[in-house]
Amino acid sequence: STRWSLLRRRPLSSSPNAAPTVGPGPLEPPDLPRLANSARISLSPQEAEEFAPKIQQVVDWFGQLQAVDLESIEPSLRADTAAGSSLREDKAEPFANRDAIIEALPSYDDPYIKVPNALTKE
């Protein structure tokens, strides 16, 4: 059976007329094959059928945020409990256990991590 998502090469940017406005208004429902492609998950047709109503249900539930008046509320990126940023010195340090990293690689051909062909014909 065909794995949908990866055989359909659709552009990842949404089309202009899909841009939603703030406030109630129709948003394009989830296009599962396209989302699965973006997320690099091969969905079987059976899985897509199973997932679609559940995802739709959750997305509808998300929709209740559309009805709330959030005018002039600043979005919070994070909780802001850890005041001030904490960056360490920008100095390279060799990691002590490179062997374990290499050990974990599924396909290794020293010094290359092997992957299949990255380029495919459109």
Place this chain on the structure above:
Amino acid sequence: PSDHQSPPTQSPNPHTLSLPTSKPQTPTRTGVRRRTSPPAAAMPPPLQAHRMLLSHRRASPIPRRRFTAVSSLSSAPAKTLAPGPPASSILSIRESLLSGERTAADITSEYLSRLRRTEPSLRSFIHVAAAAAEREAEELDRRIASGGRDAVGPLAGVLVGVKDNLCTASMPSTGGSRILDGFQPAYDATAVRRLREAGAIVVGKTNLDEFGMGSTTEGSGFQVTTNPWDDSRVPGGSSGGSASAVSARQCVVSLGSDTGGSVRQPASFCGVVGLKPTYGRVSRFGLMAYASSLDVVGCFGSSVFDTATILSVIAGHDKMDSTSSSHDVPDYRSDLASLSLLESKPLNNVRIGIIQETLGEGVDAGVISSIRSAASHLEQLGSVVEEVSMPSFSLGLPAYYILASSEASSNLSRYDGIRYGQQVSADDLNEMYGDSRANGLGHEVKMRILMGTYALSAGYYDAYYKRAQQVRTLVKKSFEEALGKYDILISPAAPSAAYKIGEKTNDPLAMYAGDIMTVNVNMAGLPALVVPCGFVEGGSAGLPVGLQMIGSPFSEGKLLRVGHIFEQTLPDLSFVPPLLADD
């Protein structure tokens, strides 16, 4: 018997704790009813203390009070109540080792034998490192023999369970996912490393919902953990294995993680203490990321004191986590006074707000009753308890799921079959990604990645992610305001006690609804402590209910102090599950 000594002086380096020398205390409370106190001179190791408690229960068949309406609760003042408060297992172990009464090997062997006996039914652990634990215990005994006191670190001989989404070098770490089946990390998570440096023995990796996504462990790629109070019920999640392991005394304490309630809800379901620290209090280095703005490393213990001890060890700034805080780490045990040292109204001047929105429709009557009893108990201890409304409360749930799914869709993109984990071979790279992920990732995880991908799709930012972040601001402000008026806020940790395995698996919204009590706390980054406070009907001995206490950022000390006093004065309740009755 509680034997916590008066406060030690604060140690300059929080990672080499100087522990109090705990001299056994003669209980001074009057009216000890059902429980024979052990002789004051001997401090029984934790298991024997439980044995005494349990055997005494068999001898005098007074039914243990489960949930009670407020009016039927004894209104005796705190100092004449005769509770069976948990002693500190960590202190018991320490004393046994220092006095030579027991060896680390003996203690480890006892826990391992109990673990083996209960695991077929509980399935708390994905991986048990029995041989390594025994070896470490023997090494510790050798060091004690030659080095004496100095060899006994603050957590020497203490067996710890570690949630499998925390990296442990030389031990498999799956994140509860098949995609990491067989993966062994190259390093220890900072929290794990700090526990080990304090002398703790990691006994194994506990079960969880895959990558932290779920509330029951039914989302694990490996097994479903059962609740020690009733093996037809869930232990909660996602840190279900860590909670059940401590509840069943398979280990002394455990580490978990909390993104939307994943420490607090299982603590409530399993009748153990669970702590969610302030965001930034504990390093996330080595915690497999689910939602980076919400995740924290948390811990479980069978007593508040033990939980406070763990926090003292793992908290603190870490250069490997840029979101970790440089906020001072006090010795969280220093304010946890012994029962006999408490005045009659130890919570005088403490103002407590009980969150109105958590006591209404959709919450189990038995849970509401337990929380109201707990509030009454807190009042008897001298505090003022008032209802407080938090207006944006219910919006927090969809906002949380938007934020969490969105961040998860990004964080989980690293599981691509290339650098670690299970790889499915394919002819081209995209297919390898797609097939490896399809094969290795579970149903719920795929759902959340897809939902997150949707919410973050070009053009949808305003509608979903941005609005969720605006709700986050509302939730933060709401808590700030309430915590300006009250020292702590209280609520249930979940709308019900543990439900049956399979009950919610087909209805995602029903499952998500259970998180209503907990997610807002993660969005605001606040600390919260869950302490067992009562029971509802169910199982052979009732099902536990936990009281959630929420504080301002970095107020863990205050929460632990209140929690400790609450726990030590709780009337006539024991939270040792019936499956240990034959121990």
